[in-house]
Amino acid sequence: MMSFLISDQSLDVKAVESVLSDPECGGIVLFIGNVRNSTANKNVVALEFEVYEPMAILELEKIRDEIFSRWNVKHVALHHRKGRVDVGQSAVIAGISAPHRAEAFEACAYLMNRLKEVVPIWKKEIFDHGEVWVTPHA
Amino acid sequence: MKVKILAFGLAGEVIGKRSLEVELRDNTDTDLLKEHLMLSYPDLRGLLNFTLAVNQSYITSAVQLRDGDEVAIIPPVSGG
Numbered sequence: 001m002m003s004f005l006i007s008d009q010s011l012d013v014k015a016v017e018s019v020l021s022d023p024e025c026g027g028i029v030l031f032i033g034n035v036r037n038s039t040a041n042k043n044v045v046a047l048e049f050e051v052y053e054p055m056a057i058l059e060l061e062k063i064r065d066e067i068f069s070r071w072n073v074k075h076v077a078l079h080h081r082k083g084r085v086d087v088g089q090s091a092v093i094a095g096i097s098a099p100h101r102a103e104a105f106e107a108c109a110y111l112m113n114r115l116k117e118v119v120p121i122w123k124k125e126i127f128d129h130g131e132v133w134v135t136p137h138a
Numbered sequence: 139m140k141v142k143i144l145a146f147g148l149a150g151e152v153i154g155k156r157s158l159e160v161e162l163r164d165n166t167d168t169d170l171l172k173e174h175l176m177l178s179y180p181d182l183r184g185l186l187n188f189t190l191a192v193n194q195s196y197i198t199s200a201v202q203l204r205d206g207d208e209v210a211i212i213p214p215v216s217g218g
Contacts, residue, residue: 033218049217050146052210055194056217080217092218112218120191120210121217122147133148134216 003077004060006051011079011090020075020097027101029108033092035085045126047091051082052120063114067096070110071103078111080121091123139164139205141171149188149211152181162203168192169200171209188213 003019005011013032020028035047064076077095085091094111098104115121116136123134141160145153162171168190176182190197191210203209 050150051217052144052146052191052194052212055191055210058194116215116218118196118215119217120146120212120215122213123216124147133151133213136214136216 001075002061002064003075003079004057005079006053006056006082007079008081008083011081011093013090013093016077016079016093016095019077020095022074022097024099025074025097025104026099027104028095028097029101029104031092031094031108031112032090033094033112034090035087037087039125042125043128044087045128046084046086048084048124048126048131049080049082049091050122050124051080053082055120056080059119060115063111063118066114067107067110071098071107072100073098073103073107076107076111078115080115082121084126139166139203141166141203141206142208143175144208144210146210147213147216149182149185149213152185153179153211165202167200167202168197168209171203175211182211185213 037044073096075097079093081091096104096108124131143158150156189212191212193208
């Protein structure tokens with residue numbers, strides 16, 4: 001099973017966890033990515049996400065297929081915010097459930113890495129004065 | 139033929155809008171479209187490594203465009 005959601009509302013960890021819960025799965029790994037208050041010594045007040053939604057879902061489905069082909073994993077979830085997200089709020093929740101934890105950890109790390117490489121989502125950092133589109137590895 | 143262009147992130151700012159329609163000669167491919175866009179919006183040249191998606195799929199080399207295609211300008215992604 002899988003659960004992909006792009007939302008302009010607060011993300012719900014419990015909702016992600018319930019998608020992943022399964023009597024066959026001894027391990028659930030959840031990653032919660034929150035908006036940090038600084039970058040490169042500048043105060044960040046919020047992030048603003050733009051999402052190419054239909055393509056984002058297609059790319060997430062490809063990542064899910066890659067995960068299923070590489071690890072013994074039962075469920076994959078990725079919930080991501082769009083629009084403005086203030087400091088301290090969650091921008092992304094990624095989750096994996098699997099019979100055993102090692103595979104869940106690896107697959108969850110892979111899910112987040114691929115999210116940042118291929119899923120068409122862009123973030124803008126909003127500072128006290130001004131804003132800037134984030135370029136990866138900057 | 140007409141093609142719908144979507145411009146995301148910095149590309150949307152450079153172009154000044156998030157979506158537009160362009161009229162192209164038949165048999166235009168994505169390389170020609172890129173040239174066309176960079177002539178119309180010279181600031182796109184500053185966006186060194188944007189890629190294109192045609193009908194919600196990344197292209198790895200030039201593809202022929204068809205009437206009604208949706209082409210997205212994809213600057214480096216930065217989700218998460």
